[in-house]
Amino acid sequence: MNDLVGPFVELIRRAATDLPADVEAALRTAYGREEPGSAAAGALATVLENVALARAHSTPICQDTGVPIFYVRYPQGMSTRQLRAQIEAAVAEATRRAYLRPNAVDSLTGRNSGNNLGVGFPTVHFEEWDVGARLPRPYLRVDLLLKGGGSENVGAQYKLPYAPPGPPASGGSTVPLKAGRDLEGVRRVVLDAVYQAQGKGCAPGVLGVAIGADRGTGYVHAKEQFFRPLGDTNPVPELAQLEERLLRECNQLGIGPMGFGGKTTVFGVKIGAYHRLPACYFVSVAYMCWACRRAGMIVQGEEREYH
Numbered sequence: 001m002n003d004l005v006g007p008f009v010e011l012i013r014r015a016a017t018d019l020p021a022d023v024e025a026a027l028r029t030a031y032g033r034e035e036p037g038s039a040a041a042g043a044l045a046t047v048l049e050n051v052a053l054a055r056a057h058s059t060p061i062c063q064d065t066g067v068p069i070f071y072v073r074y075p076q077g078m079s080t081r082q083l084r085a086q087i088e089a090a091v092a093e094a095t096r097r098a099y100l101r102p103n104a105v106d107s108l109t110g111r112n113s114g115n116n117l118g119v120g121f122p123t124v125h126f127e128e129w130d131v132g133a134r135l136p137r138p139y140l141r142v143d144l145l146l147k148g149g150g151s152e153n154v155g156a157q158y159k160l161p162y163a164p165p166g167p168p169a170s171g172g173s174t175v176p177l178k179a180g181r182d183l184e185g186v187r188r189v190v191l192d193a194v195y196q197a198q199g200k201g202c203a204p205g206v207l208g209v210a211i212g213a214d215r216g217t218g219y220v221h222a223k224e225q226f227f228r229p230l231g232d233t234n235p236v237p238e239l240a241q242l243e244e245r246l247l248r249e250c251n252q253l254g255i256g257p258m259g260f261g262g263k264t265t266v267f268g269v270k271i272g273a274y275h276r277l278p279a280c281y282f283v284s285v286a287y288m289c290w291a292c293r294r295a296g297m298i299v300q301g302e303e304r305e306y307h
Contacts, residue, residue, distance in 0.1 A: 004083075007297060007304050008090030008142070009097070014306055015144045015295035016065050016099045017058045019051045022230045023267075023292045027051070030204055030257070030264035040262025047257075047290055058099070062202075062291045065100045066148035068122035069223065073129045075138030080126045087124060091116045103149075125220075139300040145226055146293040151205060154197035157218060158189040160281040181281045183242055186211055186271075187249075193285040194250050194266065199259030202289035206230070206268035207246070210284040212276035218284030225270035226288050234271065243269045257290075268292075 027048055034041040054061040068091055072083055092115040094100045104118035105111070116122065162179040177192055179185035190209055197203075208225030210218045234240035246269045256262025267290075276282065298305040 002299075002302070004086050004140075004299065005089045005093065007299065008087055009093050009099075010304075011142060011144055011295055011297045011306065012068065012090060012094040013058060013097075013099045015068075015146050015293050016060050016094070017054050018295070019055070019061055019291065020294060023290075024048075024051055026230050026267040027204075027290060030267055033263045034257070035262075038262065039258075039260035040256045040264070043257040043260055044264075060099065060101065061293060062148060062289070063101060064148040064150060065103065066146040066152075066293070067103065068100070068116070069145040069147055070122060070124045071127070071143040071145075071224075071227070072124060073127045073141045075140065076128060076130070078140065083126070084124055087122070088117055091122050139298055141296065141298050143227055143296040144294065145223065146291075147223065147226075148202075148289055148291065151201045151287045151289040154193075154201040154287045155219065155222075156189075156193040156196065156285045156287075157215065158193075158283045158285075160185050160189070160283060162189055183238060186283050187242060187246060189283050190246055190269075190285055191249060191253075193287070194255070195253060197287055198253070198255040198265075201287050202291070203255060203259060204257055204264045204267050204290050206288040206292050207250070207266055207270065208286040208288065209269070209271040210274060210282075210286075211271065212274040213282065213284070214277070214280065215282060215284075217274070218282045219286060221272055221274055222284040222286035225272055226286070226292060227294055228270045230268045236273065239271045239273060243271055246271075 027044060031041060031044040070087055095102055095116045100116055102112050102114045102116060104113040104116050104121040160179055160181045163176045165176060177188050179188040206226060208222040210221035213221055234243055250266045251264055253265055254261055255265040257264060296307045
């Protein structure tokens with residue numbers, strides 16, 4: 001197998017320092033919606049200036065470069081052990097070059113490893129796939145997401161039915177959410193998650209939602225939604241309608257950029273539905289800050305293609 005440490009370092013650099021075009025476009029659209037001179041407009045203007053500077057100087061878009069989450073889809077016969085070793089070597093080198101901040105902290109001692117390597121750090125998912133029908137020869141695809149701690153802290157998971165007191169109604173009293181095991185119940189708890197996160201998580205953000213699965217894989221699937229382009233349409237009509245409605249209703253909450261108030265609280269809602277146990281109905285809500293940092297790479301022989 002070819003030495004891919006260098007290409008992996010470049011993949012990390014791109015993810016950490018170059019915001020995807022669709023995310024930057026969404027931020028510019030959000031800026032255009034806010035009132036000139038408002039705190040919301042000022043926050044977004046600063047964000048956009050930061051994005052341009054990070055790209056120009058290959059410096060991290062955010063000081064919290066998060067946990068690197070790799071999805072590796074590989075052809076038959078490729079060694080996942082070697083791939084993991086090369087990814088880990090690239091993560092350490094990218095940290096040395098300051099594309100990544102040292103973020104791996106031992107939960108028992110509190111010590112930082114200094115190179116972003118540790119138990120379960122970084123996260124790597126492997127999947128063997130058959131790609132013979134897509135391209136003339138097998139290829140490797142690697143997608144990378146950098147998930148920061150501030151946004152991670154405001155993720156939420158709900159077990160439906162769910163009916164605790166919700167936010168105050170117009171009269172000032174609290175009302176139960178009454179979220180049942182249906183898409184209306186999903187809608188209610190997602191709005192509650194956004195309401196609870198207001199002022200935190202560096203809005204405007206993107207929501208990744210997983211309906212079903214178990215507690216552990218629910219969050220995994222929710223984060224996988226962040227790899228979807230912001231402008232795509234869910235192939236499931238019911239979920240496409242729910243995504244559109246939630247995007248509109250989240251922005252009607254008035255939380256706004258950085259919690260300053262305004263017209264843009266989220267600029268993307270992506271939902272997936274998964275099989276579940278009869279006794280369980282989980283809704284996992286992953287929150288991604290405005291710095292939705294993702295990048296991908298395809299390797300075919302000696303050829304490299306980044307996206």
